[in-house]
Amino acid sequence: MNALSLHDVRVALGGRPILSDVSLEVGVGQFIGVLGPNGAGKSTLMRTLLGLIRPARGSLRVLGAPVKRGNPAVGYMPQTRAQDTSSRLRGYDFVACAAGGNRWGSPWAGPAARREIDWAIGLVEAGDLARRPLSELSGGERQRLLLAQALIGRPRLLLLDEPLAGLDPRHQQSVVDLVAHVGRELGATVLFSAHDVNPLLNALDQVLYLGRGQAVLGPVKDVITGPVLSRLYGVAIDVVRLPGRIFVMAGNSPAEEADHVHDA
């Protein structure tokens, strides 16, 4: 069984094609960096895997089963919203809302739910942070709690949408290390979208590079190359490798760090 298998998947949003005829297989337990220019469909791919967007055609299987909205085996961490950074609610309550949050009823967490919440917070080592309001935490601290929230239900596939957005390099690295650690601990497959491949280099098994409706999956050395990226970006791309770092350049400017706004 593969964690993901896509055959000829085509997704369009408002008539605009986002993914055209994408086929790929991802093995269980892999850490996949999802990269690509703005609007390449990184968020759209995740929302399709969650069952929030129906593909126009093609077949999609997640953990051996057809895509189903509300699949408890799939954990999701959406992009941070402005409201999260100003929320006066403490981290614990924020994480806790995901425990059984899809069922009707009152939010009093029973012993089993409380154990699950404590387990998730413990796994990301955020016990102290969980007692403080979200508005008082730094971006990196907040991402820890958002990750804990995504872990409720012990998912076997983790879809993390831009967890590094707005973080400085030091915190970016600590978030990547934490995700890699949690993924190994759970034996979970991780899809981690980012604008820059460098913070992910030590954690990655493969990259999934999206661009112009296409997707290329493979090891960094095969995918992040001038010819492949030139095809995905539709402009001439140079890839410069230094020890431990990769620069993707379009003309004279870094392609990956170009002004980044919310993806489709």
Place this chain on the structure above:
Amino acid sequence: MFTMLDYDFMRHAFVAGGIVAVLAGVAGYFLVLRGQAFAGHALSHVGFAGATGAALLGVSPMAGMLGLMVLGGVAMGALGQRLRGSDIAIGAILALSLGLGVLFLHFFTAYASRVTALLFGNVLGVDAGMLWTLAISGILCLIVLAAISRPLIFATLQPEMAEAKGVSLRLVGILYLAVVAVATAACIQIVGVLLVFTLMVCPGAAAQRVTCRLGRGVALSVVLALAQAWLGIVLAYATDWPVSFWISALSVGTYLAAIVLGKRLFRRGPLEPDGAGHSHNH
């Protein structure tokens, strides 16, 4: 002072104020949490059109108010995300509702004598029949809130994740705003169309300033709303000034005090400031 309970209208006022404060404290906490305070405010103005329109048609104003407000709440809930942060659209609904109310009054001038009570409240005029209406609608609202609060909180704090986990954001939003409509109609009986903010929004907002715990926040919101309503009635009795003045003064005073207290309680900054937490992107 204690002779005030000798009067029927005072006993009614305390009971009505109590029922409405509990309901407004709970429903209003979530209104603030969801960033829908202005939507709630606009909804109360829809009540003005509903009450005057019903009077014109010869129907019970309370029924007209409840009906049109629930309809308005459901419509706002159905628009959902599209209405979020759209203060122009919400303000337009508010203005149109007041305008319609004025038109209805123009055709039915006999109702004009009741307008002050409708706009600014008349808790001292609550009769036994209205008490029953308030009690029944209050209990119904609390039951619905108890049934939807788990997905409501999830959908409020993490809408995208909640949607992915199978929560219907639209259904939850519609049910919640229907409850808000009924709670606001109840508030109008106490403080009037123009001052529902004082019971629906200020207590919840003050509670969120001083506690970061959700359960305690809801409880504190109820306590503050109760204190404002009852103390307002007592002070009005003592001074002979309007109840609605006292409730609004207490409500705004409490909110300001909560801001000051909240700053003292949460003065610590991030453990590891990274400076990037507030701006979403570079």
